Amino acid sequence: MAKKKMMRKPTPRIVNLPCVFCKEEVEPNYKEFNILKKFLSDRSKIIPSLYTGTCMKHQRLLSTSIKRARSLGLLPYVPEA
16 A cells, blocks of 8 residues: 655745835844834744745845844844733
């Protein structure tokens, strides 16, 4: 008897979301932590570009900016209880 091959679930791709940073022609900056909070989940994890719609260039800059803001104490590493 042959084993059945497990099928992966398709990723929930949200299509045609414009990149917020390309649309406004700005770059993500660690000093603007109020904007960066929108890209964090309720568990203070960085939301992937799959769900936010940011392009790859700005997603890389966004993650770097969030990490800088965290190291300076502007954003939390863990959610507040």
